[in-house]
Amino acid sequence: MAATTVGIKDRGSQIPYAEPPWLSDLPSPYIRDSHRRLQRAMREWVDKNLIPNASDWERCGRFSPDLYQACAEAGILMPMAAGKTIPHEWRSFYPIIGGIEASEWDGFHDFIIHDEMMRVGGIGIPNGLIGGLTLCLPALKKHGKGPAIERIIDEALSGQSQFSLAVTEPEAGSDVQGVTTTAILGADGTTYTVNGQKKVPFSDDPRLYLMASPTVGYSEANKALQWITGGMYAKYFLTLTRTVDQGFTLLVIPKDSTVTVRPMEMCGSACAGTAFVEFDDTVVPVTNRIGEHGGGLACVMSNFNHERLFISFQAMRCARMCLEDALSHAITRETFGQELVSHAVVRHKLAHMAREVEALHSWIETLIYQLGNLDERESTAKLAGQMAQLKAHSGIVLERVVSQGIQLMGGLGLTRGGRGERLERIWRDVKAITIPGGSEDILLDLSIRRAVRGLTGASEPRKNAKM
Ligand SMILES: Cc1cc2nc3c(=O)[nH]c(=O)nc-3n(C[C@H](O)[C@H](O)[C@H](O)COP(=O)(O)OP(=O)(O)OC[C@H]3O[C@@H](n4cnc5c(N)ncnc54)[C@H](O)[C@@H]3O)c2cc1C
Structure with a gap:
């Protein structure tokens, strides 16, 4: 280490x-x-x-x-x-x-x-x-309301059961409108029956076959909810479903024999437990519903400010660690008879890394202070655009800092284990900061739409854009 x-x-x-x-x-x-x-x-x-x-x-x-x-x-x-x-x-x-x-x-x-x-x-x-x-x-x-949800919350907080958020499907990434996992309310109104992508006939669009990988065909991936972080560990999936009336309903779905979870191999984050998840006639009691029937999207979106802040916290410490490891390398490694840090070009690189890290830290602190001093309605109205921008910015900072850090470490920065271990790991992880929780392009666009809302005709936030 x-x-x-x-x-x-x-x-x-x-x-x-x-x-x-x-x-x-x-x-x-x-x-x-x-x-x-x-x-x-x-x-x-x-x-x-x-x-x-x-x-x-x-x-x-x-x-x-x-x-x-x-x-x-x-x-x-x-x-x-x-x-x-x-x-x-x-x-x-x-x-x-x-x-x-x-x-x-x-x-x-x-x-x-x-x-x-x-x-x-x-x-x-x-x-x-x-x-x-x-x-x-x-x-x-x-x-959430009622004893069933209280029991589930207690299971999660007392360390008995893990949770995953299950929203993304093959046709529903940035654009949640594409969600096709269905929840049908039974005739007696006590249960929903949930079916994932499995029941949807596979598209015969030839463009999709062009993208198929030689080992796992596109059709295979197309069957399930995907990129579900922690899915391999989860007992409960907080799942956005589409109900018959075309509204979105949010359900806590316990893992049982009708729920299939398969590992999804990713470029980094080996321990994240990323998974494909399928529901096949999964019966869920209505007491597991979060919010109103048809009101699920608003419930998912109600945590977006904190979700984006949380991802910024992650990017922040990752960037600091990259700077820390690169700087400690630069003061000990010698090239051409001098420590790396004696070269002006190296100091210049470190200075750019440091100014980005410290500026990000200050912006995070400012937004925490502002969020802490506004009620929920006001903070959504006044800060949602800035929170989107902060999340996007934190990924941009991390991408630059990890790249410069690896450059300064030389080959060590690309080696698993040893002094460059954290940089190498963060390098593989960085896109898992910039894409989930609202992809960078979507969030930057959203922030300006919100900023100019009311000033121009074409500025409303994109409807149902997930993140
Ligand atoms: C590591 C990881 C963990 C994840 N964890 C979860 C999880 O736990 N639960 C879950 O439900 N989902 C999860 N996701 C899914 C994640 O939310 C989606 O990947 C994300 O919303 C983007 O959707 P997409 O990948 O389908 O990209 P798409 O929506 O297909 O977009 C592809 C690219 O096009 C750009 N783009 C799209 N629309 C526009 C536009 N209008 N203007 C400009 N650019 C645009 C985007 O920036 C994006 O980079 C995870 C993803 C990853 C990579």
């Missing part, structure tokens, strides 16, 4: 730019004692429970089966599901790591808990472990 935890314990790494400015003894208007306690507790937990195992887990493509439960016991799951405020109903039931009082919790605690988990290096383990929880639980909390 690269030089990450040298130096004085409480200040973290002493490599310049390796830690948030407030952790490097610079003043901050946002950080209080409870934030510092949280950071120390999370760092200790991640250093002990994740980092020593990360390389092995990445190699074998999954983390240990008891890890999710361990997160619950350590007090990590509930706050990660909560976001910027801990709901009153959860306060006395689930612990918070570092002994932080629920009443103290704010958006900066949320930033810190994710930032520290990301030090594991790369997004595969965090996404497989807590991605589904962070993306799904807010919708259950906000729009």
